[in-house]
Amino acid sequence: ADNGIFWLLFDGKPQEAFELTMKLDTDNLTFPTRDVFVPAACHIARGGTPDVIGRKTVTIREQIGFRPAADGNTIRGAVLYVDGYGNVVTNIRRDLFQEVGRGRTFTISFGPHRHDIKTLAKTYGDVNPGDRVAFFGSNGFLEVAVNKGVEGSGGGAARLLGLGPQDPVRVEFDERSRPTA
Incomplete structure (x- = not known):
């Protein structure tokens, strides 16, 4: 089903x-991801053509609420999802962050108690265990985590910082800092 999230996979249209319109061997779709998407992906991976398992469509629904808003010195985004480790993945992409920020200092604010992060890391290990960390994941989206904040040590960022899907995330760039070229 097109729930409006597919557009996140593409830079453009x-x-x-x-x-997908393929016939399934069962009427019982306990796990649609497994029961529909896996057979479709296998078909394509084996060299099959998409028209055998579906019909061409011209529209992809865009969920506007999932797109961050940027103006001047601010990006207003939201939590997209929480991964299995409790890390929080936002809808703020690296290219938008760089375009608005232009190398300026910034503050990432989130959570009901206004937790702030003022630097980007490259890895979890760039901060001490138990500290908050922000970085761009391999998918290009801004992530917030707690280094070694998995179960047994208090939980991940979602639990420790009180964050969940659709919670607001705000990036404020300092208008007084000098942009880099």
């Missing part, structure tokens, strides 16, 4: 999109 995809060349083609298909709605």
